[in-house]
Amino acid sequence: MNQKKMLRLSVAAVCFSVAAAVLLPSDSRISPTQDFLAKRSLSQDVENAVLHMSDDIYAEVFSLPKVYTLPWTLAVPPQPNPDGYTEDTYQDKTITVKCWRETIQLASQNRVSANFADITVAHPTQLRTAFAGGSYGNSKREYTSVMAAANHAVLAINADFYNCRTEGIILRQSILYRTKPFGIDTLLIDEHGNFIVMEDTEIIKSRFLENNRIYQAIAFGPVLVKDGKAVHKKVNHYKSVACGQYANNPRTAIGQLGELHYLVCTVDGRSDLSAGCSTNEMADIMAQKKCVTAYNLDGGQSTDMVFHDKIYNAVSNGGERRLSDIIYFATAVPEEEWQ
Secondary structure, eight states: OOHHHHHHHHHHHHHHHHHHHTTSOOOOOOOHHHHHHHHHHHHHHHHHHHHTSOHHHHHHHHOOOOOOOOOSSSOOOOOOOGGGBOSSEEEOSSEEEEEEEEEEEOTTSOEEEEEEEEEEESSGGGEEEEEGGGSOOTTOOBOHHHHHHHTTOSEEEEOOOGGGOSOEEEEETTEEEEEEOOSOEEEEEETTSOEEEEEHHHHHHTTHHHHSOEEEEEEOOOEEEETTEEOOOOTTOOTTOTTOSSSOBOEEEEEEEETTEEEEEEEOOSSSSOOOBOHHHHHHHHHHTTOSEEEEOOOGGGOOEEETTEEOSOOSTTSOOOBSEEEEEOOOOOGGGOO
């Protein structure tokens, strides 16, 4: 929109604000007659200004695009429109997903099969998390595909398997469930959908959760990409990766490419076709894909990507593992507005 149109819209907005203001109670101590005359004069001025606006101003003021949002709770979002899917994509007014597979040659010369999804959403509430059984609990576990279907996910991946340990900061859909730091990188997602990675001890020490509007905290790691550059951890330095940082294993990662623009990746492993990779190699993959920030999630048999209610990657060890939680992306368009 050019500056002239923006200026005219600003004038229009002021006029409407003033018009609304004269209808509100006033604390000014003036007589009823004075009050009536003042309102009448002002209303006439506003009416004249509005009547002399051009038709395009009316259109721009009254045809603002609708903003679709979801609640920051564990509430289940709308179902995706079946007509929005192709074999590897989904699109509607609020979300675009594109999935694909690649064979990647690593620095070690090993070749791995990688599965990617590029996701853009219209509002931060569309990047969501969900628990097995619909609520937090130490014994609740379900397949990623089951949780994805129950929450109408367009695309879902495994999260951090929070109930496999008792430590970490667990905050989901704006509710804080656990604050027991043990020195691991933690993925924080703020009110704008932006990724921030901090060590959990620093989060608590700085009172970061109290001073910022954070809606998700995922406890696994390590950080893979920071400020657009791959982060390599020292051998066996990172305690949260139970199956080993440097071992070749299936991996799951999530990254941010830009504003409300994300990339998820699962690397197949433990097979003759794809052995898997280390976390440092996963960092290189996510950096090469231009992530600004990227984070390692639970891996091994937990590695799972579900698109259109179907498993997209090659799950290791014979099939899906029952997990405690997922990260997923949802549409915000109600079913009654499908077009």
